[in-house]
Amino acid sequence: MIRLPPGDGSPPEILRPVSIGYVGLTLLAALLVNLVALPGSLQLLRPDFIALTLIYWVVYHPRRVGFLPAWLLGLAMDVADGSLFGQHALAYAVMMYLAILLHRRIVMFGMRHQVLHVLVILGAAQLVVLLVRVMAGAGFPGPLYFAPSILGALLWPALFSLIRIPLRPRADPDAV
Amino acid sequence: MEYATPPFFKRGPSLLTRFAFFSLLSITLLVADARFGYLHVLQQAVGVVIYPVQRLATLPGALAGRVGEFFVTHARLERENEQLKRRNLQDAAALQSQQAVAAENQHLRRMLELRERIPRDAIGAEIVYAPRDPFTRRVVVDRGSQHGVKAGQAVVDHIGVVGQVTRVFPWLSEVTLVTDKEQAVPIQVLRSGLRGVTFGIGYDGALELRFMPVNADIQNGDVLVTSGIDGTYPSGLPVAVVTNIERNAAYAFARITCTPAAAVGGFGQVLILSGDDGFPATPSAEEAVGKARKARKGDE
Numbered sequence: 470m471i472r473l474p475p476g477d478g479s480p481p482e483i484l485r486p487v488s489i490g491y492v493g494l495t496l497l498a499a500l501l502v503n504l505v506a507l508p509g510s511l512q513l514l515r516p517d518f519i520a521l522t523l524i525y526w527v528v529y530h531p532r533r534v535g536f537l538p539a540w541l542l543g544l545a546m547d548v549a550d551g552s553l554f555g556q557h558a559l560a561y562a563v564m565m566y567l568a569i570l571l572h573r574r575i576v577m578f579g580m581r582h583q584v585l586h587v588l589v590i591l592g593a594a595q596l597v598v599l600l601v602r603v604m605a606g607a608g609f610p611g612p613l614y615f616a617p618s619i620l621g622a623l624l625w626p627a628l629f630s631l632i633r634i635p636l637r638p639r640a641d642p643d644a645v
Numbered sequence: 646m647e648y649a650t651p652p653f654f655k656r657g658p659s660l661l662t663r664f665a666f667f668s669l670l671s672i673t674l675l676v677a678d679a680r681f682g683y684l685h686v687l688q689q690a691v692g693v694v695i696y697p698v699q700r701l702a703t704l705p706g707a708l709a710g711r712v713g714e715f716f717v718t719h720a721r722l723e724r725e726n727e728q729l730k731r732r733n734l735q736d737a738a739a740l741q742s743q744q745a746v747a748a749e750n751q752h753l754r755r756m757l758e759l760r761e762r763i764p765r766d767a768i769g770a771e772i773v774y775a776p777r778d779p780f781t782r783r784v785v786v787d788r789g790s791q792h793g794v795k796a797g798q799a800v801v802d803h804i805g806v807v808g809q810v811t812r813v814f815p816w817l818s819e820v821t822l823v824t825d826k827e828q829a830v831p832i833q834v835l836r837s838g839l840r841g842v843t844f845g846i847g848y849d850g851a852l853e854l855r856f857m858p859v860n861a862d863i864q865n866g867d868v869l870v871t872s873g874i875d876g877t878y879p880s881g882l883p884v885a886v887v888t889n890i891e892r893n894a895a896y897a898f899a900r901i902t903c904t905p906a907a908a909v910g911g912f913g914q915v916l917i918l919s920g921d922d923g924f925p926a927t928p929s930a931e932e933a934v935g936k937a938r939k940a941r942k943g944d945e
Contacts, residue, residue, distance in 0.1 A: 500698055502702075503777070506706045506773065506774035506775070544691050545691055548691040549776065552780070554674050554678035554688055555674030556671075556675060566660065566664040570660065605679045610780060610847070
């Protein structure tokens with residue numbers, strides 16, 4: 470049986486065209502949310518909103534965002550987080566590769582299964598960061614290290630609806 | 646290939662090619678940064694570009710603080726005022742005796758022809774945020790190279806040593822806390838005068854005093870202050886309090902855990918001390934060896 474997106478048999482929503490400006494705006498907002506100061510160790514649990522937003526655009530509008538903006542945002546996160554220069558950039562490159570590779574597949578699944586896909590992609594990106602840091606001489610910071618990926622994947626449905634709000638067609642196109 | 650993609654389906658290089666290109670570029674940057682410490686200029690440039698976003702991101706926190714301040718009750722303010730007045734009185738008494746002691750100390754030092762302690766310049770700064778990096782312990786403060794901050798300067802707060810400036814951007818700088826894994830502070834036990842070095846463990850609220858013999862004179866509750874022999878931290882600043890000692894005769898050294906004195910959360914004020922306190926330049930290892938050799942030759 471062929472499953473129709475979004476998984477419950479209803480036809481896919483028809484959205485208004487996406488402008489590059491809107492894509493840029495969501496990425497800037499994601500950068501902002503990533504940099505908001507949170508008290509103490511709450512900081513270490515925060516999911517990577519840039520990664521989530523990039524995955525959204527790659528999965529649903531694969532021609533709107535490419536490797537270069539993702540990579541540049543990775544460099545920005547490296548400087549802001551004071552981590553090794555290039556670590557987020559590499560992680561985002563891996564993430565983009567997986568997301569582009571899987572994007573035709575992901576849209577075929579319902580939300581619950583999409584969350585699992587996103588979890589794998591985010592986890593792979595974090596694993597890359599961990600490998601880089603361990604090779605540079607750091608120790609494993611504990612199992613909570615992967616908490617941002619899990620929280621990020623759980624936030625996927627919310628982010629999905631949030632980004633789509635301005636893209637929904639007007640309720641009654643004839644009324645305008 | 647006979648059946649190449651028709652030109653109107655072309656979408657640039659293949660996915661794998663793009664992936665390989667960008668990962669290789671990232672790995673090049675990583676190696677250049679981790680091994681050779683290049684790319685300073687590039688990092689500074691990125692830092693300048695994202696500075697507005699960084700400042701914008703700290704606004705909600707600052708705003709929440711303002712709103713909180715606005716809704717403080719009158720009773721609480723009065724109580725706080727009372728407490729501060731009492732504290733001020735106590736401090737004034739302490740300060741008066743301290744002035745006398747400082748004068749006496751200066752006199753004694755001059756008599757002993759010791760180098761006078763030069764008060765250091767300090768730059769007040771505020772912690773903007775703690776970076777989201779689970780591998781290091783750092784904070785970012787709102788003073789940078791434009792305000793005269795230099796890498797390597799010591800950072801303290803009203804209780805004790807916070808850490809050291811490790812990277813400087815034009816308007817922000819990065820402070821590595823004493824709890825960071827790669828941060829070492831030379832200390833002295835206040836009670837016994839024993840010298841040692843504390844190391845960060847990599848998580849908040851704990852330091853390790855390494856290379857202390859099992860029979861070293863050290864007890865729970867001992868206060869550790871900076872010894873000042875590194876020329877980075879001025880001597881006498883509280884660093885930590887000893888909380889746990891494990892003496893096991895099977896090992897050469899005791900396992901000593903301490904709690905850092907300065908409580909660095911996400912927000913707060915710190916002081917950045919200028920690095921110059923009149924110390925003579927440290928001789929490099931080769932110079933020292935050369936001198937020792939010359940001295941030995943002189944003896945012969």
